Amino acid sequence: MKKTLSMLVLALAAGVALSGCDKSENASAAKPAAVSKIVVGLDDNFPPMGFRDEKNTLVGFDIDLAREAAKRLGAEVEFKPIDWNAKEAELNGKRVDVLWNGLTITEERKANIAFTTPYLENRQIVIVTANSKIKDKAGLAGKIIGVQEGSSAVEAIEKDAATAKSFKELKKFGDNVTALMDLSAGRLEALVVDEVVGRYYIAKKPGEYVVLDENFGTEEYGVGVRKDDTELLGKLQKALDEMKKDGSAARISTQWFGKDIVK
Template identity: 45%
Template sequence: MKTKKMLKGVMIGLVVAAALWMVGCSNSSRSEGSTLDKEVLVVGMDDAFAPMGFKDQDGNITGFDVDLAKALGEKLNKEIKFQPIDWTMKETELDSGNIDLIWNGYTITEERKEKVTFSAPYLKNRQVIVTLSNSELNSKADLSGKKVGAQDQSSAVSAMEKDDELYETFDGGKAITFEDNNQALMDLQAGRIDAVVADEILVRYYIELKGEDKYKILEDDFGDEEYGVGMRKGDDKMVEAFNEAFKTMSQEGKLKEVSEKWFGEDITIIK
């Protein structure tokens, strides 16, 4: 009986040791080396965030950030693979190694800096308020008691939460969140919500496609921000190479070329 208990104890010990060894190997494989050492870089993106990254009518992934990522891949001699992800899980996807870069209108915030290392900022943006053209809403204060939509886990929600006194007066005490901005804007068009707070770059592109006479952007907004590319914490080698390549692309006119293609002018801020 004693021998059986001893053998059982040894077996349990071996199983636990093996499990710990496997976890250690897993963590080691993710933490050792740099993303820069990989031949293929996986870009995690929200594929419904026009014009930064989205699927066109033929189902092909395209957009401003997509073109920039492809150009960066050429500069670093890397193959770029685009991976649509659940945007609410973007930092988890990066940390687990499922993706190598978060690149799709990714706003730099202090909260996100705790989870990722950002590239140098490359684009400015605002969190604007959009309503239907016949709406009686004309200011931030008018949002009190109204149904306000935004993308879940987006910087739009974070920006509104900072204005907590106003935010808590929204219908329901908070914003109504959606999987992506397109769904929020569709609910606005259908009259199910009263306003949407979203990135100005996306909103203006959407309005241009759907008809500028149908919507209005209020003068008030929820603040300025900048876009950056998210990389794994501690991967200084990748961050340094990325920023250097971006700077070279700017000096060579590539950022200007891509920006003019999508926006009609150079709105990038890397010089």
């Protein structure tokens, strides 16, 4: 009888121990692992979002935004230049954890990438000199308008066929710096450009240029992650929301664009 009772007590004790072990393991499994490092994939030749300065250091609006978000997650951040044309393959091949470099949210991309909510709305803005008489898109009629060849501004203008047909000439440039120089010199009367690019350059020369209220359309930027990486997506979204709420995102935007353009 004593032997039987002893065996019963031992069996019950073992059961309690195993039960406690299971609960501990389950609790451990249920607790999400901390994000220790985030590898950001980017095009390192896209000022002001991400590019190399004169010291070959990676800088930019998205660089600063990503650093601030990673700090709030308590994670190290590594910036990895990639072939931007192969960005989805780099992400889904797990060579990078996120795509964060002026990534436009499109329905086609949503099929392969999960996005945060938009953090920036990029417009195709119209820049004129401060003394220009052009006040709206109608005022572009009969004028020489500049645009960077191969940029999304070209497609945006083409979509507004009526306005495009009213131009005297659509002059294409290899880069926006040269176009702005021609605008200042009077060889152009307006420049159509991505807002993130245009505001970056004109912020360097305050008072010299004006941005019209009307534009040639908008697109939204978001941070892209793998579709199955819901934990990282949630944490990044929370960090971005907090940065917008406490003014950190606005501060970073003003540093790069001279204005808060964060959505």
